Amino acid sequence: MxxxxxxxxxxxxxxxxxxxxxxxxxxxxxxxxxxxxxxxxxxxxxxxxxxxxxxxxxxxxxxxxxxxxxxxxxxxxxxxxxxxxxxxxxxxxxxxxxxxxxxxxxxxxxxxxxxxxxxxxxxxxxxxxxxxxGAEFSPFPADFAADGIDEIIVGFHGLATSKARTRTPRTLRIRATDTEDVWTMRLSEEAPRTIRGLGPSKGTTADGAGDVEKEAVDCELGGDAGSLYLVLWNRLPLERVSVTGDASLADLWRKKSTIGRRG
Known part of the structure; x- marks a missing residue:
């Protein structure tokens, strides 16, 4: 953007x-x-x-x-x-x-x-x-909301300080239905590694390291970009988006995704 x-x-x-x-x-x-x-x-x-x-x-x-x-x-x-x-x-x-x-x-x-x-x-x-x-939230342009999703999951949770970790490798996919943006987070004991822009069969790693085959995931969050943006920032409840697969992974995000107030 x-x-x-x-x-x-x-x-x-x-x-x-x-x-x-x-x-x-x-x-x-x-x-x-x-x-x-x-x-x-x-x-x-x-x-x-x-x-x-x-x-x-x-x-x-x-x-x-x-x-x-x-x-x-x-x-x-x-x-x-x-x-x-x-x-x-x-x-x-x-x-x-x-x-x-x-x-x-x-x-x-x-x-x-x-x-x-x-x-x-x-x-x-x-x-x-x-x-x-107690007012309705003013809506965000879809592309701006998608950019905000990218910032939190690729930017903040690409840092070594991310607490979004699992003892065994798991995958969480974020799918914005109105912009066709898709991100797949590989969770493990290390900081998450995110694949963005999945096409029909392949995606490109966020760090540009190369193509990665499309893979099955443990949990997927889907919805319009604006709702996903606010859910991922814990400003809306998970019920505002669709959750398919292992819902405990979505719960883990809610508990472990808080970032420090660096501005």
């Missing part, structure tokens, strides 16, 4: 989140993040946006701790979030294509990484704000 599409997604979701947060109220609980209230959600995102801005605007090549600077009290917190969001969009839009800076997931370029990561960070937390309001 093009970097400009990610930046436009950030531009779109920021106001939706701010509006939902403002209407819900700062003390409203966030049911999709049970330990948080809306003020915690806004504070987290304001910190993440300012952290990301530094990499993009300053070209920092070494990791720095996530900002812990607290936002203002009361309703000014919403405007503080809006200000950080506007600055993030501006920094990404102004960054040169050959931006060099630190990243933590594989990407075609550092600019692509930061635009993509912040687009999905904001999209998922926009859902959290709408959940706090």
């Amino acid at each position: 093009d970097t400009a599409v990610h930046i436009e997604a950030i531009r779109r979701d920021g106001p939706l989140l701010a509006e939902a947060a403002e209407r819900a109220g700062l003390d409203a609980p966030v049911p999709t993040c049970p330990e948080w209230r809306v003020r915690d959600l806004l504070t987290h995102l304001g910190q993440v946006h300012r952290w990301a801005i530094r990499y993009v605007a300053e070209g920092l090549t070494e990791p720095l701790p996530l900002s812990t600077a607290a936002g203002p009290e009361g309703q000014d917190l919403v405007e503080w979030f809006r200000d950080g969001h506007r600055r993030l969009v501006a920094a990404l839009a102004a960054a040169p294509p050959d931006l060099a800076c630190w990243t933590f997931l594989p990407a075609p370029s550092p600019l692509h990484f930061w635009a993509r990561r912040q687009a999905h960070e904001l999209a998922i937390h926009r859902v959290d704000a709408q959940a706090a309001l």
Whole structure:
């Protein structure tokens, strides 16, 4: 997906989140993040946006701790979030294509990484704000949702830190019915290895290592990309997608797929 599409997604979701947060109220609980209230959600995102801005605007090549600077009290917190969001969009839009800076997931370029990561960070937390309001979730374009699925299962769960592991080798397939995207996760005692883009008989490993024959799987999750996106981020229940095969593998995902809050 093009970097400009990610930046436009950030531009779109920021106001939706701010509006939902403002209407819900700062003390409203966030049911999709049970330990948080809306003020915690806004504070987290304001910190993440300012952290990301530094990499993009300053070209920092070494990791720095996530900002812990607290936002203002009361309703000014919403405007503080809006200000950080506007600055993030501006920094990404102004960054040169050959931006060099630190990243933590594989990407075609550092600019692509930061635009993509912040687009999905904001999209998922926009859902959290709408959940706090008790509102329907604004839908995602199918290709954007599929891109978010790819980021979590190929990106985050391709890292050595992934906890999605099994004692014996198992396979979990994710099939987006509206985009025809398919991913097959090979689970074992090691970090998952994902095959993406299965055709009639073969797929290509996510790391580009070569073709892999299509294989039978132990469990498959299927549904539209938007539903799968939110199920895989544990924002919707498994009942919102189809589960075929060994459902215990889907349950394992729910329990083991949480990722650290790196932004």
